[in-house]
Amino acid sequence: MHHRILAVVLLAALSPAVLKAAPFNDKNLEAAVRAALQDPKGELNDEALSKLFVLEVTNKGIADLTGLEKCKNLALLKLTKNQVSNLAPLKDLTNLQSLDLAENKITDISPLAGLTKLQYIELTGNEVANVEPLKGLSALSAIYMGRNKVADLAPLSGLKRLASLGVERNQIKDLGPLASLTNLDNLNLAENKITDITPLAKLGNLRILQLQGNQITDLAPLVAACKADASGSKRFAPYLRLYLKGNPLSDAAKGEQLAQLKGLGVRVDF
Incomplete structure (x- = not known):
């Protein structure tokens, strides 16, 4: 009997159907990713997440972006009207071209400093004071930062492609x-x-x-x-x-x- 139980346990452990823990701490974010991938129950491994190119989620109470760092091919990310404050998981998403984080709780945008493919950024309705991290993002053609705490525009002076600034x-x-x-x-x-x-x-x-x-x-x-x-x-x-x-x-x-x-x-x- 004991041998039979052990065999069942081993088979279960080796079965590809056994799901690994999802990389997302925020269940609302995980649900949004699954919906975007049209994969409600599958394993969210690196291969699956590499197929995520666009994620748009508005007003879903998302606070923790952990797990998005694995979505290496994201080109468009829209998380309007959520509860986001920490952008660290975005710092290596170097394929991002469009980023909309309006109406969140963001004060520090330093994780965005290396996202050199960004062309559009929307940060309206946050608490950002320092725009220095945008200084080197020379592909930017549109920046929207209304209702923040910005006093110094000097870091933007070299962004020669800017066509729209709010x-x-x-x-x-x-x-x-x-x-x-x-x-x-x-x-x-x-x-x-x-x-x-x-x-x-x-x-x-x-x-x-x-x-x-x-x-x-x-x-x-x-x-x-x-x-x-x-x-x-x-x-x-x-x-x-x-x-x-x-x-x-x-x-x-x-x-x-x-x-x-x-x-x-x-x-x-x-």
């Missing part, structure tokens, strides 16, 4: 680092602490410029840029939408400067 409702005063980002066509700087818009005069590809809710009094730099464009290529002012509500514009700005901008083709919302 940093509304942060703590930004200095726009100097943006002067070199001449491919920007969509820039949202609403509800910051901006007084001087001089650096924006160099951004000749802008189509949408949101500046509402700042401390801007003078529009002269934009007027000068639009005048220069009007006498040259005419590829800037006629296509620009400018949003200025909630700024303490001077009488000159509200009068002559706004009139000049409109006369040059700028569509102004004030």
Whole structure:
């Protein structure tokens, strides 16, 4: 009898049907991965996880990303409105091109520093103050970081491919680092602490410029840029939408400067 029990135990141990423990601590994340793989009960081994290229999970209470480090071929990851704070499991996912972590609990984005294929990153509604880890991600064409705690944009100054940048409702005063980002066509700087818009005069590809809710009094730099464009290529002012509500514009700005901008083709919302 004892020999028969031992044989059954050994057969069970050697059977491929016996499942290893899944690498995910968070059951909600595991469920999402299984759903994406269309594999509700199979073993989540390295081979299985290598077939995961896209994972989109919204508002499922996911807090722990442990296990995603094994999903080496992930190209698109969307985890909007979850409870994520630790991004360490993402640090070696070097095939990621699109990352959406909006509405989580993230303060530290340093694990993203090596993800050099990233083209799109969405971090709106977190608690990020330091954007230094994005400094070397030269493939980025879109960054959305509204409603964070960012004050210094200097680390972004070398991201020459950036076409869209959203940093509304942060703590930004200095726009100097943006002067070199001449491919920007969509820039949202609403509800910051901006007084001087001089650096924006160099951004000749802008189509949408949101500046509402700042401390801007003078529009002269934009007027000068639009005048220069009007006498040259005419590829800037006629296509620009400018949003200025909630700024303490001077009488000159509200009068002559706004009139000049409109006369040059700028569509102004004030």
